[in-house]
Amino acid sequence: MLFWAIRPDKALAVLFVSKDYLLEMLCILPPVLILCGLFDAWVPKRTVERLMGEASGIKGTSIAFVLGTVAMGPLYAAFPIGKSLLDKGASLYNVAAFLCVWAAIKIPMVLFEIKFLGAEFALLRLALTVPAILFIAALLNTFRMNTSRIQ
Amino acid sequence: MFIAVIWGVAGLGLVLSWAKNRGNTRKALQFFRRAFLSLAPSIVAIIWTIGFILTFLPSEFVLGAIGRNAGIMGVVIAAVFGSIVLIPAFIAFPLAASFLRQGADVRAIAAFVTTLVMVGALTVPLEMKFFGRRFTLLRNSISFVMALVIAFVMGEVLR
Structure with missing residues (x-):
C-alpha cells in the first residue's frame, strides 16, 4: 500500500504480473487440496505402503514418476500431495523423486521446450535430468537415514 | 482443459464420498479447509514477491x-x-x-x-x-x- 503511494505506475505493473499467478493458484489449489483430503480420508495406509513404501522397489519409484509427470500445476501444489503420501507410508526416496519429477518433467513442457530450444537441447536435458533426480532422491534418503541413526 | 478435469474429478469425488460416507467426507473437507487456510497466505506472499522481482x-x-x-x-x-x-x-x-x-x-x-x-x-x-x-x-x-x-x-x- 505504501509502495502504491510512492510509485503507482510500478505498483500497477506488479499487480499485472501477479494476476496470472493468483488466478493459477485459485484454479489449481482448491481441487488439489480437496483430492488430498479425499485421499487422506479414504485410502488406507497399507495400500500406499504396499505401492510406494520402502519395500515397493522400482514399482514405487515408477508410480512416483508417473504421478509427477501427468499432473500439472506449480510445485507448491505438489507439497501437500507429497506430504499426504509420506504420511500414508510412502518412502522418502519415492516422495523426493515425486517432488523433483513434478517440478522438472512434464510432457507438455518437454514438447514446448523441443519447439523452442530444439530437440537436441530438450531431450539431452531430459536424459540428464532423470538420473539427476534419482541421485537427488537417493542422497536425501541417505541423509535422512543418518540423522535417524544419530538421534 | 487440465483445470476443468481436476475440478471435475474433485467434485465427482466429493459427491461419491458424500453418498458413501458422510463422516469421511467431513474429514476430507476439514483437511481441505485447514490446508487451504494455512497455504493461501504464504502463496499470496510468494506471488506478490514474484511480481516485484519480475517488475524490477x-x-x-x-x-x-x-x-x-x-x-x-x-x-x-x-x-x-x-x-x-x-x-x-x-x-x-x-x-x-x-x-x-x-x-x-x-x-x-x-x-x-x-x-x-x-x-x-x-x-x-x-x-x-x-x-x-x-x-x-x-x-x-x-x-x-x-x-x-x-x-x-x-x-x-x-x-
Missing part, C-alpha cells in the same frame, strides 16, 4: 548479462536467477530461445531452465512447512548443484 529485474536484463563471454560466473548467475524466479514455461522457453539465438552461452541457458523448474528459493518457507528444514534445504541445494552439472555436461555435448 526484467529477465531480458539478466539473461542479457550472461552472454557467451560471461564464462563460468555467467552460468552461476543464470542458475541463481533461475532458482529465484518462478516463470511459467510458456514464457521462459521462448525467452531462453531468443537469447540462445543472440549468442548466449548454452550452459547458462541450460542452467537457467533447469534451476527454474527444480529449485524454488521463494517456495522454501512453504516447502519447510511440509517437509521440514533439513529436507527442504538439502533438496534445493542438491538440485542447484545438479543443475550446474547438467549445464556443464550439456555445454560439452552441444559445443
Whole structure:
C-alpha cells in the first residue's frame, strides 16, 4: 500500500504480473487440496505402503514418476500431495523423486521446450535430468537415514 | 482443459464420498479447509514477491548479462536467477530461445531452465512447512548443484 503511494505506475505493473499467478493458484489449489483430503480420508495406509513404501522397489519409484509427470500445476501444489503420501507410508526416496519429477518433467513442457530450444537441447536435458533426480532422491534418503541413526 | 478435469474429478469425488460416507467426507473437507487456510497466505506472499522481482529485474536484463563471454560466473548467475524466479514455461522457453539465438552461452541457458523448474528459493518457507528444514534445504541445494552439472555436461555435448 505504501509502495502504491510512492510509485503507482510500478505498483500497477506488479499487480499485472501477479494476476496470472493468483488466478493459477485459485484454479489449481482448491481441487488439489480437496483430492488430498479425499485421499487422506479414504485410502488406507497399507495400500500406499504396499505401492510406494520402502519395500515397493522400482514399482514405487515408477508410480512416483508417473504421478509427477501427468499432473500439472506449480510445485507448491505438489507439497501437500507429497506430504499426504509420506504420511500414508510412502518412502522418502519415492516422495523426493515425486517432488523433483513434478517440478522438472512434464510432457507438455518437454514438447514446448523441443519447439523452442530444439530437440537436441530438450531431450539431452531430459536424459540428464532423470538420473539427476534419482541421485537427488537417493542422497536425501541417505541423509535422512543418518540423522535417524544419530538421534 | 487440465483445470476443468481436476475440478471435475474433485467434485465427482466429493459427491461419491458424500453418498458413501458422510463422516469421511467431513474429514476430507476439514483437511481441505485447514490446508487451504494455512497455504493461501504464504502463496499470496510468494506471488506478490514474484511480481516485484519480475517488475524490477526484467529477465531480458539478466539473461542479457550472461552472454557467451560471461564464462563460468555467467552460468552461476543464470542458475541463481533461475532458482529465484518462478516463470511459467510458456514464457521462459521462448525467452531462453531468443537469447540462445543472440549468442548466449548454452550452459547458462541450460542452467537457467533447469534451476527454474527444480529449485524454488521463494517456495522454501512453504516447502519447510511440509517437509521440514533439513529436507527442504538439502533438496534445493542438491538440485542447484545438479543443475550446474547438467549445464556443464550439456555445454560439452552441444559445443
